[in-house]
Amino acid sequence: MEARLSGACPFHREGDDRKSAAASSAGGTVDPDVRTGNFAQARAILRNQNVRQAGFLAEQVGRIGSATRQPILFLEGEAHRVQRSATARFFTPRIVTTHYRELMVELSDQLISRFKKEKTGFLDQLSLELAVAVASHIVGLTDSDPKGLARRLDVFFTGDFRAHPNKVTALIKFVQAQYRVLSFYYHDVAPAIRARRKQRRDDVISHLIDEGYNGREILTECLVYGAAGMATTREFIVMAAWHMLERExxxxAFLAADEKGKIALLEELLRLEPVxxxxxxxxxxxxxxxxAPPGAAVAVDVRAANTDMAAFGERPCELVPGREVxxxxxNAGLSFGDGEHRCPGAQVALQESCIFLEQLLQVPGLKLDRAPMLTWNPLVTGYELRNAAISCD
Known part of the structure; x- marks a missing residue:
């Protein structure tokens, strides 16, 4: 039976601005023995260098053995530190500002201009195109059709990853998943590898080739970066816009702030609505x-940590612009994780969200015609927001 480490339940309080809290009860692909209850417990687990990754199919992938190298998300100890150090340069604040900011502005301009011309659109589609384009430049997936890449990743990450007791259904799901992976490899990953073998570039795939990674290993890394850098950023942009379009x-407050203030408000939103x-x-x-007990599978409850009154003060389940933390x-709590596996792309996600939302929210007559449909993805253990219809004058 699952046990909760001491800490008050964050649900069903007065003054709760969260839109995604109820969906999170669905959990993920791991059946936990214990669940953390407050910020201190959650951070202690994440910073413990002896515990191991268990989510995002890490334990299933680990059973494959040494025939293939593990992606950086699943590496531990010295192997993880070496690889993390080697790839960190792609995500530093200076690199984000000097290498990718101009790209983020240009892409946002294109997407907003198209929306203004068409007068209607879907916010989740716009955010997907932005997130995929930015992440693909960092990773190196730039030698295929961007819209096709976005479509293939969208289908893959919104797939059904639950275990099915019916063998026929399980087989069908397995075949479908393999087809999606192969399609992504042959349409997007393989062309990128070929191009970089001819001419190296300053991106993750070029680095992996330098390290001797084979095609299958590069594919796995690209899928991990796809989930971390594309899928999650997409959802947060929609969630942040949803809050701001419903609360003038x-x-x-967002539009009146300087960039530092805008980022702080986005972090407050992310604390409240961790993807x-x-x-x-x-x-x-x-x-x-x-x-936690030896051998236990621990669910680090990010929502409980992020609404811990001891860490974030009064009204922890409310959106408070300018909250002093x-x-x-x-400001974002544990929304980007903590410890050795803290998300390296935090700066990228916040920067592109800020640039895009600043432009979008200034569009004359912008309206949210239909709130997004909220569902839960057990693989990412996060919310998905779809069919958020917007229009403008």
Whole structure:
């Protein structure tokens, strides 16, 4: 039976501005033994260097063995530190500003101009195109049709990853998943590899080729970066716009702030609505120093951590522009994770969200005609927002 580590339940409080909290009860692909209950417990698990990744199919992938290298998301210890250090340069604030900011502005201009011309659109489609385009330049997936790449990743990450007891259904789902992976490889990954073998570029795929990664290993890394850098950013942009289009005072506060203030407000939104609701870790059987029993699968409850009154003060389930938060906890809480596996692309996600939303929210007559449909993705353990219809004058 699952146990919750001490901490108050964050649900069903007065003054709750969260739109996605109820969906998170669906959980993920791991059946946890314990669940963290507050910020301190969650961060202690994430910073414990002895626990291991368990979510995002990490344990299933780990059973493949040494025939293929593990993607950086699943690496631990020294192997993870070496690879993380080698790829960190693609995500530093300076690189984001000097290499990718101009791209973010240009892409946002194109998407907003198209929307203004057509007068109607779907916010989730616009955010998908933006997130895929930015991440594909960082990763190196630039040698295929961008719209086709976005479509293939969208289909893959919104697939059904649940285990099916019916063998026929399970087989069909397996074949469909394999087809999607192969389609992504042959249409997007393989052309990128061929181009970079001819001429190296300053991106992740070129780095992986330098390190001797084969096609299958590069494919796996691209899928991980796809989930981390494309799918999650897409959802957050829609969620942030949803809040601001329904609450004029939040929109006004965002547009009136300088860039630092805009980022701070986006972090407050992300604290309240973390795209990834749970991070799973496995405590080794021989580990006795963790805040969980040896061998336990731990669900690090990001939502509970991010609404811990001890960390974030009064009204923790409300959106409070200008909320004063100690640097000890960070404005976004644990929405980007913590410890060695903290998301390296945090700066990228916040920067592109800020640039795009600043332009979108200034479109004359902008309206949210239909709120997005909210569902839950058990693989990412996060919400998905679809069919958010917008229009303008």
């Amino acid at each position: 005072e939040v929109k006004t 990834v609701g749970y991070l799973y870790r496995r405590v080794p059987a021989e580990e006795t120093g963790a805040d 100690s640097a000890k906890y960070g």
